[in-house]
Amino acid sequence: MTILRYALTGALAAVAHYLVLLTLVEGHLAEAPAAAMAGALCGALLAYAGNRHFTFADSQASYRRALPRFATVALLGAALNGAVVWLASVALGLHYLLAQVPATLIVLVLGYRLNRTWSFS
Numbered sequence: 001m002t003i004l005r006y007a008l009t010g011a012l013a014a015v016a017h018y019l020v021l022l023t024l025v026e027g028h029l030a031e032a033p034a035a036a037m038a039g040a041l042c043g044a045l046l047a048y049a050g051n052r053h054f055t056f057a058d059s060q061a062s063y064r065r066a067l068p069r070f071a072t073v074a075l076l077g078a079a080l081n082g083a084v085v086w087l088a089s090v091a092l093g094l095h096y097l098l099a100q101v102p103a104t105l106i107v108l109v110l111g112y113r114l115n116r117t118w119s120f121s
Helices: 002-026 032-055 063-091 096-119
Strands: none
Touching: 002 032, 002 096, 032 063, 032 096, 063 096
């Protein structure tokens, strides 16, 4: 059940992520890899609140411990997200939105594992 809550929270965060990504790229404010990282960080802010109060609501981890750990996982996720989007869009020539799909899935799985076992444990 926790993975479903994590996925739902992640879906809401992904909507925020994709809105930032689209706004920055289509508004010619940033290239896709940088926009993907910015979107990931915005989504992470929403994800922390959702995961803290919904997904891992029974966590006994203090905010002082959970927040910096979650931020570390989010920064790693944003960097990985940007790298995957760069690889798929720049190196392989895929459209940036197609490149974002595998990046989202990879970061979702990795983030869940790290947040479940480290951030909120």
